[in-house]
Amino acid sequence: MTRTTSISTAGPAGRATARGADLEVRDLTRVFGDGLRAVDRVTFTAPSGLLTGFVGGNGAGKTTTMRMIMGVLAVSEGEVRFGGAPITAADRRTFGYMPEERGLYPKQAVLDQLVYLARLRGVSARAARAEVLEQLERLGLAERAKDHVEKLSLGNQQRVQIIAALMGSPRALVLDEPFSGLDPSAVDGMVDLLREHTARGVPVLFSSHQLDLVERLCERLVILKGGRVVAAGTPAELQETGTVRHRLVVGGDAGWVRGVPGVHAVDVEGSVALVELADEGATRRLLTAALERGPVHELTPLRPTLAQIFREVTA
Structure with missing residues (x-):
């Protein structure tokens, strides 16, 4: 029998969250045409200023949930809320999203591509170029700025995809397997970037199969099985139930x-x-x-x- 652990979603006392907004899903459900309930009344909160890990086996419903949060996939039942109100298309345009299927143009130069993606978010050309160059430097890709994406290793393509999701000071981050294929040094650099965003109140929701990494990084965890939440809470709270x-x-x-x-x-x-x-x-x-x-x-x-x-x- 599946045991469900229900734990408060309130953030740690004293954490300043005035500059951020919680990302919530309430009874989120997705039923496909064949009657399959891929996501079944999923409810959890990714609080502002915290890293929330989203874990589960293959087919648990993580990617489907993230797609509904971002409006890529229609919601059958339930709702997504941001900042205490139903989420809007305008809200989603301010989010950084890293999908399961990476969306890079293989024959376009890294720098040009990232500047273009930043411009789509309303960043000026000058500011976009400066931000992209800074992030490429931080993730060890400054020397590859003019290379086509297809010439990069899979790990370096992953770094470019991460930078794309972080462009334009997003108000929330929804990242599907962001650490996949990264070496330990790149993981550390990525974590530093995410911490900078949570420090300004951004909620970060990311999925991962690397449980040791999730345990080390996350302030909150949500575990899915068969499209349902079976446990959620802080690492310490979950350990008390184990x-x-x-x-x-x-x-x-x-x-x-x-x-x-x-x-x-x-x-x-x-x-x-x-x-x-x-x-x-x-x-x-x-x-x-x-x-x-x-x-x-x-x-x-x-x-x-x-x-x-x-x-x-x-x-």
Whole structure:
């Protein structure tokens, strides 16, 4: 049975959000012609000034949801709101969007293309050129400014696509797999750019399959399964809902833990065991049994990782 975790979407106390606006989806639903409910009453908030990670397996509904947010795909039911009001076409024109299918012109020079895209957002030619050159420098592409996009590696094409989404001081960012194909240095540069936007109150919603990266970066997480939200909240809030495991280190072989009532041995290797405890009674029984056999060097609770939580709520 799928377990849904419902957690408040309020941002951290004291964070200034006056310059930004929350991006909200309420009961968002998309039904395709064959009756498939690809997205089913999805509700969550990407608060202003925060990085919100959007995760789920293939076919979970992440890309479909993002397309509805951006107006690329019609909404069957529900609504998208920005700044407390129904979103408008004018709002969406101020958003930075990075779609699943990248939209670069392969035979056009990088600099010319990015300046053109910035001009479409109302940036003057002079300001657009200055902004593009600055971002190319920051992401290590200054020397490739006059190259055609098709001559770039896939990772560098990804960097160009990122720059395109960030042009013109967007009021919100909706990014589908922005870190895909980037090396660690490029990821760090991209994170710095996104932090600059959240610092001025911009809500950032991005999808990713890289759970370790999402766990490191995000202030909020939304997990989808089968088109529905199955968990949402801050990393700390989600960890509180996950299964707590304990690491036991004893003086001898720890294989005996498999016979202790209320103890589930997740992994045992020599003197070290990773266990799940059914209740406080199981904790006492485990510790008593361990002390009867010799010294106990460690019994430590381990906070669940995002990967563990993801497996639990999408199982």
